[in-house]
Amino acid sequence: MSLPALLPESLIQQLSERFGKRFSTAEAVRAHHGHDESHFPDALPDGVVWPHSTAEVVEVVNLCRSHQVPLIPFGAGSSLEGHILATRGGLTLDMSEMNQVLAIHNEDMDAVVQPGVTRKTLNAALHGSGLFFPIDPGADASLGGMASTRASGTNAVRYGTMRENVLALEVVLADGRVIRTGGRARKSSAGYDLTRLFVGAEGTLGVITEVTVRLHPLPEAVSSATCSFPDVASAVQTVIQTIQLGVPVARIELLDALTVHAVNRYSKTSLPESPMLFFEFHGSPNGVEEQARTVQEIAADNGGEGFEWATRPEDRSRLWQARHDVLYASLALQPGSRGISTDVCVPISRLAEAIAGAQAAIAESGLTAPVVGHVGDGNFHVVILTTPDDPAQVHAAEELGRRIVECALALDGTCTGEHGIGIGKCDFLLAEHGEGVAVMAALKAALDPLNLMNPGKVLRTREKS
Amino acid sequence: MSLPALLPESLIQQLSERFGKRFSTAEAVRAHHGHDESHFPDALPDGVVWPHSTAEVVEVVNLCRSHQVPLIPFGAGSSLEGHILATRGGLTLDMSEMNQVLAIHNEDMDAVVQPGVTRKTLNAALHGSGLFFPIDPGADASLGGMASTRASGTNAVRYGTMRENVLALEVVLADGRVIRTGGRARKSSAGYDLTRLFVGAEGTLGVITEVTVRLHPLPEAVSSATCSFPDVASAVQTVIQTIQLGVPVARIELLDALTVHAVNRYSKTSLPESPMLFFEFHGSPNGVEEQARTVQEIAADNGGEGFEWATRPEDRSRLWQARHDVLYASLALQPGSRGISTDVCVPISRLAEAIAGAQAAIAESGLTAPVVGHVGDGNFHVVILTTPDDPAQVHAAEELGRRIVECALALDGTCTGEHGIGIGKCDFLLAEHGEGVAVMAALKAALDPLNLMNPGKVLRTREKS
Incomplete structure (x- = not known):
């Protein structure tokens, strides 16, 4: 990480005059805007401005351009791939007051x-x-x-x-x-x-x-269901058949056996410690009952056990509680850890294979890493538990993430289903899109020739000279 | 329209050697590729090539680029906005043998x-x-x-x-x-x-x-329904309420009173000559029955009359026959005519207003123009009947089309829901997207700096010098 260049004095003066207290270079403010939910090192912007209108955003963009200063839009700071880190310094546009x-x-x-x-x-x-x-x-x-x-x-x-x-x-x-x-x-x-x-x-x-x-x-009625499976493959097969039959399922989530174990430990439950599916159905009262019954039959055909379903809100909450507990239950497996999440997504026919590949890589790595998936889309997260002050473990986690991505790409998948590229996946983007990345760079150059708009994210663009 | 420049002799020779009979400059072949389903004047390419592989397409693209000759991809020739017309000459890539x-x-x-x-x-x-x-x-x-x-x-x-x-x-x-x-x-x-x-x-x-x-x-079951309404507004209100209630309707089509009249004349039916909706529902046997009954209630609340629904294929075909007859029934209103179709799409809350505006413009124009709509999306077509060898009528039709687009844009709509811009709507694109068109042009310039890929479509780009 290069040290951020400070903002030019004339820019500071113009921003102060124009935005008053809505512009800040205070250390605490910059620190708040220098990290997201990723594991990447903090990278503080040189200043933060809070615009209130599109016209004000235009003013800031024009000021930054005339001073050749990078601009980083900031929403809630919940991104997972370092999207809002000021790795090349510059000004953060905090959009939270355009609300x-x-x-x-x-x-x-x-x-x-x-x-x-x-x-x-x-x-x-x-x-x-x-x-x-x-x-x-x-x-x-x-x-x-x-x-x-x-x-x-x-x-x-x-x-x-x-x-x-x-x-x-x-x-x-x-x-x-x-x-x-x-x-x-x-x-x-x-x-x-x-x-x-x-x-x-x-x-x-x-x-x-x-x-x-x-x-x-809003759906007139909602029903929820859970079911345990002997292995990931039979859970995935249940999902495939459900979708092929045209059941308009609203959510299908998968927990692997380790995740269910983590939930049992954390929430003092006694769920069978094997892969579990969580369903939610939206529709008419008859419709959601019909959907749940159809899925129950499909699950049974695939060796599913302990199928439960419910329509009352309190019963539905109870069924889904384990899914909601996943993050904290997982972190509790290794006290003091944080999770580094992978985000691959593959064609659903390859999902069982992709998860098996990930689990083999996890086992070899010696790391603890529960798997939870938006399985209807073929998207799953491996939550790799790491102790932040253990660089060797962070390195091992990154290496494990790389292997999981390579496996997914070999299965015609993508390195990220929903988190984005940010600063950490530029090489994976190249592996996935090849010559397409050059096309992306051409589009970027056409619209942002000075490379001032959130530089270094998505594309590993040149530092400005 | 500028006269097409002929292909350079060296290019003709290279294409002939490489593609043999899969390259042609014959008049009949060029004529076949010089028109689509639009009303625009024919514009013949200077030659046609039928590639069989991506590698062959690359060869043709490289040959055309080295000779600075425009390239026009051609599929089935069914486009409606002149997309495949060789208005600047060049070579047509007929993709039909990559099948x-x-x-x-x-x-x-x-x-x-x-x-x-x-x-x-x-x-x-x-x-x-x-x-x-x-x-x-x-x-x-x-x-x-x-x-x-x-x-x-x-x-x-x-x-x-x-x-x-x-x-x-x-x-x-x-x-x-x-x-x-x-x-x-x-x-x-x-x-x-x-x-x-x-x-x-x-x-x-x-x-x-x-x-x-x-x-x-494929849906397990399908049901269809039709219903007449006192006016377009009550038909549209039925559609809005149907969608808001979350009924997952598969098709909703609208015919205006003139179109129903045309169908009655053409098919010897006696449907009430007022706006009509055609529905199709996909789902489980219970689901499609439930959907049809729900819509029946909504339609009745909005003054719908003569609601009929059916699940047997032959009964469904009978109900939808009028919808299928629309094109030929419409053309029969004015023997020897062809239809010039508008394609605006508006937010559905503005649809009744957009159709009323179109009908007022039609009445003023003195032209005959039935209205048929994919009403669930807010998209409708005014099929303006014109006699091709009557330039004044074609001009009046174009003028009417312009007024219908202006009305739709004023209602936060788009000039084209599904037909595209082609050669005839470049000015509407500008009216609709403003500065966005300059962004499109920048993207075009970044990817096709010589302006050889289907030039003059979407963007009114410069002729090459």
Whole structure:
């Protein structure tokens, strides 16, 4: 990591005059913005500014460009791949005060929000509308950040990811121009898909200043189910058959045997310590019952045991409790540890193989690493437990992560299903996309020729000279 | 239209030597490739080549580049906006002989095809698998062409458009490089979304040489329904409430009163000549019955009359016959006419207003123009009947089309829901996307600096000097 260059004095003066207390170079403020939820070393920006409007973002972008200072958009700080680390110094744009829900269109089932609105804030604003925003990456992330990392989570098997749920964006480009990438129509064939270009660009092509998202009807009824399996392969086979039969399952989560063991220890439960599936079904009261019964039959055909299902909220919560406890239960396996999470995603037919490959690599590594998966999408996380002040263990964890990615790529998968590239996966991106990375770099150069927009993320671009 | 420059003699010689009978400059061949289903004047290419492999496409791209000759990819010739017209001359790449279904992955519910495979060919190949490819733009278009125009059709309300259903592409770029835009994983956050960049690019950024598409389970049961309404607004309100209630309807089509009148005349039926909705439901036997009953109640609340529904294939066909007859019934309203179709799409809350605006403009124009809509998406077509050899009428039709687009844009809509920009909507694209079009042009310049890939489509780029 290069030492951050300090902000030019003239820029500090201009930002102070323009933004007053909404601009800061205080150590504590910079420290707060210098780390995310990843294991990468802190990298503090040289200053932080809190814009309140698109026009203010334009001003900041123009100021930074004229001083050749990097700009890093910051949402909730919950990214997992170092997206918001100021590895080349520069100014952080903290979007958290652009937090207005601008419009909710009930009939069109969409909402227009500023990028600092978090998913929970949006869902609170939707209370009573009969609608909800389903994408749930775990953390209460900002919608601008979720768009930037193409986030998803447990609901994606039914409702899609941010790729499918962002209708349009407003973006401030590196040269200060403001564009709207689309309107609110549900579909359009009008030109290149600029919306999808900025979804997943991790702030490297521009600053998102407004997000229009799709909403979905709150299901009339919900049912949940859990089931244990003799091995991962039979659990995965159950998932494949469920989806092939057209059961519109809302969530399917997998815990491996080690994770179930961790939950038992942590929550004093006595679940069978073998792979477990967690289902959630959304629909009409008859529909969710029918879905649960269909899945029960499929699970039984695949050796599933102890199938339980429920529709009352308190019973559903009890069934899913183990899934909710995963993170803390896992960390408790190795007191004082933190988790470094892999994020590979493979075609579902290769999922059992990918998990078996990961488990073999875990065993060889000597590390403790529970596996939990958004199994309907073929996406799973290996939560590698590491003691932060043990560099050898962190190194071993990174090496294990590399092996898991290599295995997934060999199975026609991707190195990241939902966390993004950030600073740690640039080499995996190259292994996965090959010549495509050169195309990405050409797009980046066309839109950000000075390489000031979140430089060094996604693409290992040159340091500015 | 500028007169096409002939191919350089050296290029003709090289193509003849390399491709033999798979290269032609014959008038009849060029004429066949010089028109699509649009009303635009024919524009013949200077030659046509039929590649059989990605490597051959690379050879052609490299030859054309070294001679600075434009290249136009051609699928089934069913485009509606002049996408395949050789308005600047050049060589047409007819992809129809790259027509192999390369792989069907049942467990992953995806298929890998060459770009010349049509949607009906793919569905025939899927026979017996329990899976189908749902996107249905009417014509038996090629999948490469459908990806290029971001096509959709009647099923999009349930299954999405090509945007959602293309998993990955192989593309030959203007400089001869070959990239794969992604793998077969259901989701990925690995870098910029190159797949979505090429979906809808209308061949202006590269030549698609392979398409990986999502497949869907054939529904266990299907039910259909029709219902008449006193006016368009009550029909649209029925659609809005149906979707808000989470009924997973597979198709919802609207015919306006004039269209129903046309069908009655053409098919000797006696349907009430007021707006009509056509529904199709996919699911379990209980599910589709429940869906139909729910919609029946919603329709009744909105003044719907004569609700009929059916599950037996022959009864469903009878109910939907009027929808299937629309095109020929409409053309029969004005013998000798052809239809010029608009394609606007608006947020569904604005749909009744958009259709009312269109109908007012139609009335003022004095033209005959039935309205038919993929109403679940807010997308509708005004089929403007024109006599091709009456330039004044064609001009009036274009003027009417312009007014309908202006009305849709004022309602936060798009000028094209599924047909694309081609050569006729470049000005509408500018009105809709403003500064965004400059971004599109920057992307085009980054990937095709010589402007040889289907020049003049989507963007009104400079003629090469």
